[in-house]
Amino acid sequence: MELAIKNRIAPTTQNFLTSKPKVKSLRVFSVKCITSLSSSDVAATGVADRPWKTSDARLVLEDGSVWRAKSFGARGTQVGEVVFNTSLTGYQEILTDPSYAGQFVLMTNPHIGNTGVNFDDEESRQCFLAGLVIRSLSISTSNWRCTKALGDYLLERNLMGIYDVDTRAITRRLRQDGSLIGVLTTEESKTDEELLEMSRSWDIVGIDLISGVTCTAPYEWVDKTDPEWDFNCEGRGDIYHVIAYDFGIKHNILRRLSSYGCKITVVPSNWPASETLKMKPDGVLFSNGPGDPSAVPYAVKTVKELLGNVPVFGICMGHQLLGQALGGKTFKMKFGHHGGNHPVRNLVANRVEISAQNHNYAVDPASLPKGVEVTHINLNDGSCAGLAFPALNVISLQYHPEASPGPHDSDSGNQSPFLS
Numbered sequence: 001m002e003l004a005i006k007n008r009i010a011p012t013t014q015n016f017l018t019s020k021p022k023v024k025s026l027r028v029f030s031v032k033c034i035t036s037l038s039s040s041d042v043a044a045t046g047v048a049d050r051p052w053k054t055s056d057a058r059l060v061l062e063d064g065s066v067w068r069a070k071s072f073g074a075r076g077t078q079v080g081e082v083v084f085n086t087s088l089t090g091y092q093e094i095l096t097d098p099s100y101a102g103q104f105v106l107m108t109n110p111h112i113g114n115t116g117v118n119f120d121d122e123e124s125r126q127c128f129l130a131g132l133v134i135r136s137l138s139i140s141t142s143n144w145r146c147t148k149a150l151g152d153y154l155l156e157r158n159l160m161g162i163y164d165v166d167t168r169a170i171t172r173r174l175r176q177d178g179s180l181i182g183v184l185t186t187e188e189s190k191t192d193e194e195l196l197e198m199s200r201s202w203d204i205v206g207i208d209l210i211s212g213v214t215c216t217a218p219y220e221w222v223d224k225t226d227p228e229w230d231f232n233c234e235g236r237g238d239i240y241h242v243i244a245y246d247f248g249i250k251h252n253i254l255r256r257l258s259s260y261g262c263k264i265t266v267v268p269s270n271w272p273a274s275e276t277l278k279m280k281p282d283g284v285l286f287s288n289g290p291g292d293p294s295a296v297p298y299a300v301k302t303v304k305e306l307l308g309n310v311p312v313f314g315i316c317m318g319h320q321l322l323g324q325a326l327g328g329k330t331f332k333m334k335f336g337h338h339g340g341n342h343p344v345r346n347l348v349a350n351r352v353e354i355s356a357q358n359h360n361y362a363v364d365p366a367s368l369p370k371g372v373e374v375t376h377i378n379l380n381d382g383s384c385a386g387l388a389f390p391a392l393n394v395i396s397l398q399y400h401p402e403a404s405p406g407p408h409d410s411d412s413g414n415q416s417p418f419l420s
């Protein structure tokens with residue numbers, strides 16, 4: 001099979017992309033069984049009693065590699081982009097982060113599932129990601145908040161998961177060649193060649209993934225951070241009215257804003273700017289969200305129409321849309337940033353923050369017009385991690401200041417345009 005690997009968006013000033021090597025043949029990888037769980041047992045109880053389960057799933061990557069694994073959760077066939085996440089904790093927040101729509105999340109932490117799942121850590125109403133790839137699925141759960149085993153949760157959410165796969169080797173491959181499209185299947189009838197072709201004929205670039213995750217109608221958000229977990233707020237009342245554009249918004253962004261004294265109205269991604277201005281908000285938030293910021297010109301148009309009329313703040317996808325609305329360009333990174341351990345230099349406060357990140361695209365600072373300031377820099381690769389345009393009351397961050405899961409260094413009222 002000689003299918004050309006699809007071209008990706010060309011790099012701009014930064015050399016984060018490399019072309020992917022063409023492969024002529026399929027290569028099969030499997031991991032010697034260390035932890036074996038039966039998928040039916042995991043699905044039913046999260047606990048294994050038959051240690052001899054053999055591989056019943058395959059992950060076929062567009063570079064021609066075939067990874068044999070064991071399935072848990074839903075069964076079937078699913079295509080998506082494979083990204084690796086280096087967070088040590090927070091798999092449930094990751095599973096419910098809508099920004100992962102269209103992606104398989106591979107956890108580099110080898111031991112997943114040990115704290116089970118609970119009702120409190122969900123970041124959205126659903127799991128939008130394509131699937132979960134892990135090294136070892138915990139055979140037991142132990143946490144005071146645990147209400148369910150991870151395997152049961154995945155099955156309930158109709159989400160595919162695989163384990164007993166060499167996540168370290170796949171991560172090395174992604175770091176070397178860049179993010180890869182993959183197909184995950186439990187269907188024996190599909191040949192490796194068919195799956196390879198499927199992976200090569202799909203691409204995440206250029207697809208509007210936001211419209212599949214946004215809310216359908218405006219609603220008020222009232223929930224604050226539980227005082228037991230809060231460390232930075234002193235029970236402010238609703239001082240400011242904020243309109244939050246839901247491009248795939250995480251609940252903890254809303255909770256943190258609410259705790260800082262904001263009355264919040266969440267609106268769908270296609271909510272007209274004119275309607276927002278009629279509501280006379282004190283500020284507008286553009287949220288995180290999945291996929292390619294260049295694939296949603298309608299959202300950039302809305303951001304442009306609001307610029308200068310109201311103070312605005314962007315997080316992740318919101319930051320990228322602001323970058324484009326200000327006249328700048330975004331580009332696809334080689335393998336992006338996904339984890340809770342990214343050092344960022346905050347040039348405004350002159351300090352380094354350890355931050356939670358999840359993005360595959362970035363704003364090219366060289367493409368931005370005069371007057372736009374780069375306020376934060378990712379210290380791992382020098383990419384743009386924050387912007388400000390004081391003339392139009394704009395600030396934005398590429399990473400997640402609400403940090404769930406992740407460190408709390410960026411949770412600060414000092415930088416919010418909504419607070420005095």
Ligand SMILES: NC(=O)CC[C@H](N)C(=O)O
Pocket residue numbers: 099287288289290291292293315316317318358359360361362
């Ligand atoms: N967390 C996000 O908002 C992700 C932004 C964008 N979808 C990216 O991958 O870069």
